[in-house]
Amino acid sequence: MVTSGFERRTRAGATYATLALFAVYCLFPFLWMVDTALKPPGEVRSLNPTFWIVNPTLENFRHVLTDGNFLAYFRNSVIVAGGATALSLMIAIFCGYALSRFPREPITRTVGGALLMSQMIPGVLLLAPIYILMRELGLLSTYRALIIVYCTFAIPLCSFMLKGFFDGVPGELEDAAEMDGCSRFGFIYRILLPLAAPGILATALFCFVTAWNEFLFGYVLINDEARRTLTPGIMVFKGPHLTDWGALMAAAVLAVVPVAVFFVYLQRFLMEGLTTGAVKG
Amino acid sequence: MKALVDTPVATRLEAAARRDRGARRAALGKAAAVCVAPAAVFLLVLIAYPLSRVFWSAFHYVNLTNPTVSGFARLDNFTTVFEDEHFWPSLWRTCEWTVVSVVGEYALGLASAVALAQPIRARSVFRAIVIIPWVIPIVVAGLNWTWMLTPDYGVLNIWMVKLGLMAKPYYWLGNLNSALLTVSFVNIWRSFPFYTISLLAALLSVPREILESAAMDAAGPIRRFVYITMPELKIVSLTLIFIHVIWTAINFDFIWVMTQGGPYNASETLPIMIYRYAMEDFDVGAASALAMMTMGFMLAVFFIYWYGARSSSRESATW
Numbered sequence: 390m391v392t393s394g395f396e397r398r399t400r401a402g403a404t405y406a407t408l409a410l411f412a413v414y415c416l417f418p419f420l421w422m423v424d425t426a427l428k429p430p431g432e433v434r435s436l437n438p439t440f441w442i443v444n445p446t447l448e449n450f451r452h453v454l455t456d457g458n459f460l461a462y463f464r465n466s467v468i469v470a471g472g473a474t475a476l477s478l479m480i481a482i483f484c485g486y487a488l489s490r491f492p493r494e495p496i497t498r499t500v501g502g503a504l505l506m507s508q509m510i511p512g513v514l515l516l517a518p519i520y521i522l523m524r525e526l527g528l529l530s531t532y533r534a535l536i537i538v539y540c541t542f543a544i545p546l547c548s549f550m551l552k553g554f555f556d557g558v559p560g561e562l563e564d565a566a567e568m569d570g571c572s573r574f575g576f577i578y579r580i581l582l583p584l585a586a587p588g589i590l591a592t593a594l595f596c597f598v599t600a601w602n603e604f605l606f607g608y609v610l611i612n613d614e615a616r617r618t619l620t621p622g623i624m625v626f627k628g629p630h631l632t633d634w635g636a637l638m639a640a641a642v643l644a645v646v647p648v649a650v651f652f653v654y655l656q657r658f659l660m661e662g663l664t665t666g667a668v669k670g
Numbered sequence: 671m672k673a674l675v676d677t678p679v680a681t682r683l684e685a686a687a688r689r690d691r692g693a694r695r696a697a698l699g700k701a702a703a704v705c706v707a708p709a710a711v712f713l714l715v716l717i718a719y720p721l722s723r724v725f726w727s728a729f730h731y732v733n734l735t736n737p738t739v740s741g742f743a744r745l746d747n748f749t750t751v752f753e754d755e756h757f758w759p760s761l762w763r764t765c766e767w768t769v770v771s772v773v774g775e776y777a778l779g780l781a782s783a784v785a786l787a788q789p790i791r792a793r794s795v796f797r798a799i800v801i802i803p804w805v806i807p808i809v810v811a812g813l814n815w816t817w818m819l820t821p822d823y824g825v826l827n828i829w830m831v832k833l834g835l836m837a838k839p840y841y842w843l844g845n846l847n848s849a850l851l852t853v854s855f856v857n858i859w860r861s862f863p864f865y866t867i868s869l870l871a872a873l874l875s876v877p878r879e880i881l882e883s884a885a886m887d888a889a890g891p892i893r894r895f896v897y898i899t900m901p902e903l904k905i906v907s908l909t910l911i912f913i914h915v916i917w918t919a920i921n922f923d924f925i926w927v928m929t930q931g932g933p934y935n936a937s938e939t940l941p942i943m944i945y946r947y948a949m950e951d952f953d954v955g956a957a958s959a960l961a962m963m964t965m966g967f968m969l970a971v972f973f974i975y976w977y978g979a980r981s982s983s984r985e986s987a988t989w
Contacts (some may be wrong), residue, residue, distance in 0.1 A: 395737040396890075396891060400788065404785050404788040404790055405790070406784070407781060407785040408785050408790070408796050410802055411778075411781075411785070411799070412796065412800075414859070415799050415800055415802050415859075415863075416802065418803075418811070418814050418818060418859070419802055419806065421818060421825060422814045434823050435823065436823070436828065438823065438825045438828060438829075448674065456832070479708075480708040480712065481709065483704075483708065483709075484705060484706050484708070484709040484926055486705055487701075487705035487706045488706075491698055491701070491705075494698060494702040494703075495699075496699065496703045496706060497742070500706040500709060500710050501706075503710070503713050504709065505715065507717045509913075509915075509968070509972075510717060511920035511941070512922075513922045513941040513944055513945065513961075514944065514961040514965060515678055515717070515720040515961075516722065516944065516945065516948055516949075516957070517723075517727070517954045517957050517961075518720035518721075518723035518724055518726075518727070518950040518958075519716070519720050519733070521723070521734070521954070522719070522720065522723075537716070538716065539693070540710070540712055540716070541716045544709050544712055544798055548709060550843065558715070563701075598805075601807070602807040604807075604808060604809050604922075605923060605926075607851045608926075619874050620807060620808075620809040621809075623809055623813065624927060632817075634817050634820075634823075636682060637817070638814070638817065641810040641813060641814060644807060644809075644810055645806055648805055648806075656798060656801075
């Protein structure tokens with residue numbers, strides 16, 4: 390670009406300075422969490438806190454994993470998030486296929502519009518009726534209640550993400566398959582799904598992470614310690630008065646691990662996913 | 671040629687083809703209906719039905735634990751809400767929390783997106799770092815910041831005192847004046863990467879030729895940004911701000927995890943009030959009335975957005 394050397398240099402300097410500030414701002418809380426988790430109690434409760442740990446220890450992790458219900462919370466979250474992901478993917482594959490291939494059909498437009506609108510209706514407004522509904526169905530404090538409720542945000546999210554990926558599979562392939570006598574469901578099963586597999590995996594992981602992070606319904610619909618999921622579980626861990634911050638941070642680190650691992654894969658899909666409007670913050 | 675087309679055989683063939691197309695269209699409609707049906711059922715049971723229950727309960731006496739409470743309530747539930755001494759302060763705080771959060775998120779998102787859009791080395795590394803807060807679950811982010819802000823051993827308090835910024839540690843989440851602002855600050859930290867990614871995508875698609883010709887016409891970097899880049903970002907910005915106004919206004923998790931609405935309701939917003947009505951007072955009627963009012967507020971925001979997006983797209987069409 391035609392710019393003066395002075396402008397280029399100040400611009401480069403300002404850019405790196407800004408990015409360095411942002412890097413500190415974004416990373417510091419995360420690193421401090423890991424740091425605290427590795428400190429012995431004496432260093433956690435220090436009036437002179439530093440990043441340097443004199444006696445690094447895994448005691449906090451041992452405490453979290455062996456005492457208390459952390460492992461049960463973790464397992465419950467895996468079951469609920471996994472179940473919700475599987476169920477909503479099964480439904481969203483067909484819905485996403487319809488959104489991608491029959492976008493002009495009146496029924497597709499109606500349901501597509503309703504799915505978009507439903508993303509705008511927040512869970513807390515529907516809290517009381519959903520609680521009552523689950524109580525009437527006798528599903529309070531069951532995995533099924535959370536799996537079903539998580540589908541409310543997971544189905545729209547998955548449908549629109551999958552639509553984007555299905556759009557990338559050329560329509561000519563479907564015509565060719567039809568000419569060779571392949572049925573519509575045969576096409577979905579034998580051609581569309583294998584071709585869109587990376588996108589489907591990305592959708593599944595994103596859906597899993599969103600369900601994993603959900604807090605409100607897990608907090609309200611589950612009252613049984615044995616069925617409690619991780620996010621409300623961590624909050625219970627905090628306790629009302631005296632908090633064992635080292636152990637709490639160890640639990641937090643463990644809760645972030647699966648999310649972080651999945652995001653390494655999701656990174657390259659994120660740009661597109663966010664811009665197509667399928668992703669809810 | 672014309673004679674051939676007009677022969678009965680051709681007409682019949684065409685009629686058959688038209689019939690075929692008709693049948694094919696009907697088949698498509700049927701396939702579409704079959705494909706969207708399961709999703710539609712879920713929407714009806716888990717969104718439409720609860721939504722209609724909210725409307726119904728707003729005008730009836732409903733108690734979560736006492737089934738003998740029943741009957742048509744006229745506008746009593748709305749009166750309960752309006753006469754609640756916490757309602758108007760909560761409404762005001764909801765606006766405060768939303769405006770502070772969204773303005774802060776947008777400012778940080780824009781600044782980081784502009785920095786990331788420059789021709790720099792290691793862009794993907796910086797982009798990955800900036801996304802980190804958004805990846806962390808709200809509960810974890812909330813507790814982590816609560817820990818860093820504790821008055822006794824919190825690292826931020828101690829370091830700020832050491833740097834001479836404060837005389838003594840301050841209980842950020844425990845003071846009436848600072849509790850909501852502190853939670854807003856943490857919310858900004860967690861939410862701004864979403865803006866970064868969306869704005870970065872838009873920034874990278876601003877045509878370089880226009881920027882370049884403006885630079886040749888001696889427009890400085892600030893003028894180029896204000897007159898060329900910003901108008902290109904208008905639609906993305908409006909959409910981002912609109913969805914985040916709604917998501918922030920109805921956000922329950924952050925405030926609940928960090929302060930539970932306290933101290934002394936100092937950080938209580940409308941979603942927290944809805945939760946308290948429903949799950950602590952068991953007054954589903956009042957909770958539903960408040961939920962309906964919140965929905966009305968959201969609809970108003972939606973119409974403002976819709977009008978804004980439409981008028982700005984008309985502007986760019988004439989341009």
